[in-house]
Amino acid sequence: MTPTPNPGPDFGPGLAEVFGPQQQDGGPELVQLLTPEGERRHHDDFDLDFSAEQLRGFYRDMVLVRRLDTEATALQRHGELGIWAQLLGQEAAQIGCGRALRPQDYVFPTYREHGVAWCKGVDPLDLLGLFRGVDHGRWDPRENNFHLYTIVIGAQALHATGYAMGVQRDGAVGTGDPERDTAVVAHFGDGASSQGDVNEAFIFAASYQAPVVFFCQNNQWAISEPIERQSRIPLYQRALGFGFPGVRVDGNDVLATYAVAQAALQRAREGSGPTLVEAYTYRMGAHTTTDDPTRYRVDDDVEHWKLKDPIARLEVYLRRNGLIDDDFQATLKQEADDLGHRLREGCKALPDPAPSAMFDHVYAEETPELRAQREGYAAYLGSFEEAGR
Amino acid sequence: MTVMSYLGAIGAAQREAMEADERVVIIGEDVEANVYGTTGGSGKSRADKGDFLQMFGSNRIRNTPISEEVIVGAAIGAAMTGLRPIVDLSYSSFLYMAMDQFVNQAAKNRYMFGGQASLPVVFRSAMFYGLNTGAHHSDRPYPMFMNVPGLKIVVPSSPYDAKGLLRTAVDTDDPVLTFEACTLWGSKGEVPEEEYSIPFGQARTVREGTDVTVVAISSAVPEAVAAAEQLAEEGISVEVIDPRTLVPLDTAAIVESVSRTGRLVVADPAHRTCSAAAEISAIVAEEAFGSLLAPIVRVTTPDTQIPFSPALEKQLYPNRSYIGDAVRRVTGERVSVPPTPEGVDDALSTQAPR
Numbered sequence: 001m002t003p004t005p006n007p008g009p010d011f012g013p014g015l016a017e018v019f020g021p022q023q024q025d026g027g028p029e030l031v032q033l034l035t036p037e038g039e040r041r042h043h044d045d046f047d048l049d050f051s052a053e054q055l056r057g058f059y060r061d062m063v064l065v066r067r068l069d070t071e072a073t074a075l076q077r078h079g080e081l082g083i084w085a086q087l088l089g090q091e092a093a094q095i096g097c098g099r100a101l102r103p104q105d106y107v108f109p110t111y112r113e114h115g116v117a118w119c120k121g122v123d124p125l126d127l128l129g130l131f132r133g134v135d136h137g138r139w140d141p142r143e144n145n146f147h148l149y150t151i152v153i154g155a156q157a158l159h160a161t162g163y164a165m166g167v168q169r170d171g172a173v174g175t176g177d178p179e180r181d182t183a184v185v186a187h188f189g190d191g192a193s194s195q196g197d198v199n200e201a202f203i204f205a206a207s208y209q210a211p212v213v214f215f216c217q218n219n220q221w222a223i224s225e226p227i228e229r230q231s232r233i234p235l236y237q238r239a240l241g242f243g244f245p246g247v248r249v250d251g252n253d254v255l256a257t258y259a260v261a262q263a264a265l266q267r268a269r270e271g272s273g274p275t276l277v278e279a280y281t282y283r284m285g286a287h288t289t290t291d292d293p294t295r296y297r298v299d300d301d302v303e304h305w306k307l308k309d310p311i312a313r314l315e316v317y318l319r320r321n322g323l324i325d326d327d328f329q330a331t332l333k334q335e336a337d338d339l340g341h342r343l344r345e346g347c348k349a350l351p352d353p354a355p356s357a358m359f360d361h362v363y364a365e366e367t368p369e370l371r372a373q374r375e376g377y378a379a380y381l382g383s384f385e386e387a388g389r
Numbered sequence: 390m391t392v393m394s395y396l397g398a399i400g401a402a403q404r405e406a407m408e409a410d411e412r413v414v415i416i417g418e419d420v421e422a423n424v425y426g427t428t429g430g431s432g433k434s435r436a437d438k439g440d441f442l443q444m445f446g447s448n449r450i451r452n453t454p455i456s457e458e459v460i461v462g463a464a465i466g467a468a469m470t471g472l473r474p475i476v477d478l479s480y481s482s483f484l485y486m487a488m489d490q491f492v493n494q495a496a497k498n499r500y501m502f503g504g505q506a507s508l509p510v511v512f513r514s515a516m517f518y519g520l521n522t523g524a525h526h527s528d529r530p531y532p533m534f535m536n537v538p539g540l541k542i543v544v545p546s547s548p549y550d551a552k553g554l555l556r557t558a559v560d561t562d563d564p565v566l567t568f569e570a571c572t573l574w575g576s577k578g579e580v581p582e583e584e585y586s587i588p589f590g591q592a593r594t595v596r597e598g599t600d601v602t603v604v605a606i607s608s609a610v611p612e613a614v615a616a617a618e619q620l621a622e623e624g625i626s627v628e629v630i631d632p633r634t635l636v637p638l639d640t641a642a643i644v645e646s647v648s649r650t651g652r653l654v655v656a657d658p659a660h661r662t663c664s665a666a667a668e669i670s671a672i673v674a675e676e677a678f679g680s681l682l683a684p685i686v687r688v689t690t691p692d693t694q695i696p697f698s699p700a701l702e703k704q705l706y707p708n709r710s711y712i713g714d715a716v717r718r719v720t721g722e723r724v725s726v727p728p729t730p731e732g733v734d735d736a737l738s739t740q741a742p743r
Contacts, residue, residue: 133698
């Protein structure tokens with residue numbers, strides 16, 4: 001069945017100027033260093049000299065996290081994962097931001113930041129363990145300064161702001177020591193930008209000049225709702241009303257995302273307060289594997305965004321400038337295949353938790369009532385063995 | 390009569406209510422695209438009936454920005470000023486995002502405004518428990534809201550009840566929260582094609598019996614019926630009662646049944662502490678103590694978070710096996726039932742007559 005796009009409400013004249021032609025290309029304020037065709041652009045405010053090694057690193061990162069995403073999606077389809085939140089199309093936004101981090105910088109992710117987790121050194125198999133339901137705490141957030149995934153939309157913006165206020169009180173801001181000064185990143189999406197939590201986080205961060213970067217991946221869709229339902233103005237422009245700067249960057253351009261994220265992170269570390277970065281990108285896949293976007297969006301949009309693929313444009317640039325060759329590609333393909341193999345086999349080998357694990361981690365000090373329930377359940381399970389049934 | 394799914398019955402009730410009264414509107418996330426299957430036909434059900442957005446227009450079927458607090462607050466405002474909104478909050482766990490609006494505004498406004506405010510608003514949400522959706526999507530929070538004076542609480546367990554109770558919810562002038570069970574979405578049953586409503590506070594005797602009363606809530610109802618069928622083969626006659634609404638609660642029907650059977654098991658998918666089962670047990674202990682031949686047994690979800698692991702989650706909720714064991718226990722058979730408060734077994738095994 002061909003889906004019929006919903007006509008939606010009439011937003012009236014004027015909005016087309018904001019969301020008309022600009023919607024497709026991000027508008028004149030979009031920071032871009034690499035066009036969809038792989039052409040290098042200069043930008044007056046955000047530009048960097050990237051080394052060949054750095055560029056190849058970005059490319060390798062994006063190829064590998066896309067492979068991780070593809071494998072995880074397939075594993076979910078095979079019943080090996082309960083659910084998976086795809087990052088397809090958002091590789092540049094996540095790798096650009098992730099690679100701009102220093103070790104001491106602390107990240108508060110949503111449930112889709114697999115690329116940032118990769119940059120922070122979290123084992124992808126631990127991500128799969130989470131989505132398989134094996135364990136809710138597969139990685140130690142203190143080890144890599146990468147918090148555990150937060151499920152409730154926008155809640156982590158408040159946690160990040162609180163953490164950043166703590167960083168400030170620890171005196172780890174504006175000392176000039178590059179190994180001490182710390183930035184905090186709050187990830188969220190365009191849908192979350194409507195939540196009170198996110199807006200209240202903006203207010204506190206501005207009030208305290210907290211060292212936090214609000215990194216919004218605007219992937220245009222909140223399950224079935226397009227960005228037009230969340231905002232009548234480009235999201236980055238909201239920051240001004242809260243009293244800090246906002247920047248819209250091409251989230252499919254890893255160079256621009258890196259440059260803008262680095263500038264925003266440095267601003268936070270120096271003690272100049274929060275920044276809103278809107279990484280303008282597109283959710284090429286479903287909201288999660290439980291969702292079917294063909295019910296509510298048209299293929300034309302997806303096809304349009306395919307032409308802006310973050311990996312393809314960097315590949316063109318690297319090829320054209322002789323920075324990668326067939327050997328590099330073959331080696332990377334092998335690396336991706338090895339990763340895929342490791343994830344498939346590793347995921348299937350992850351065991352179900354023991355039955356009594358469902359009573360774990362409810363309290364630091366278990367209550368007598370819960371202990372009685374735990375023991376009652378153990379006795380119940382034991383009764384099957386006794387009875388031999 | 391026609392055969393309809395639980396989900397289809399909800400859609401039918403919404404459509405009929407909207408056709409009957411133009412003040413009825415639907416607001417929520419993803420309602421325009423009918424992502425959850427109750428506002429049209431684009432994929433899940435009732436494709437032949439057409440899409441709500443096309444039928445009623447975007448003034449009456451309205452997608453909102455992603456903010457539950459504003460959705461609930463705006464609906465309260467709309468209800469106080471003349472509309473009769475149906476709010477689709479998708480997952481019951483999302484209600485917490487709007488707790489202040491529920492507890493301080495929806496529940497209290499009639500009182501705080503000296504009886505001058507009416508709040509004819511329905512808050513629909515689905516409890517996705519048992520479907521491997523993790524701790525942030527699996528809650529069964531109706532007992533929390535039972536604790537808030539001013540709110541009415543509906544827990545339909547069949548397509549017939551889902552349609553009739555939702556219509557009553559739309560037509561009543563009090564704020565109503567309906568908690569739908571996702572595991573029942575696909576269940577089918579006979580439903581009148583014409584409009585009808587089921588009064589609140591009237592329990593349904595799902596199955597008559599003489600030995601034990603099982604009061605079952607939401608998805609525990611079909612499980613209790615399945616247990617009763619098994620127990621009938623063992624010679625135990627079980628009466629299954631579905632309260633259908635928890636506020637108001639049909640206390641009389643429950644007390645009357647227990648006064649005949651002398652034994653009560655309450656099956657409630659909510660957490661054990663301060664559950665609906667706890668309230669029903671207390672009422673029976675107060676009002677039918679003289680009839681009881683055995684201690685009351687609650688079959689509930691233990692006081693844990695809901696694990697994402699399917700292997701763990703499947704152990705949690707009241708099922709036919711747990712309910713069956715509880716019935717055997719109140720009729721004097723020595724079995725252990727999870728979770729068992731210490732000492733109850735011993736008291737039962739010797740004193741409770743068959």
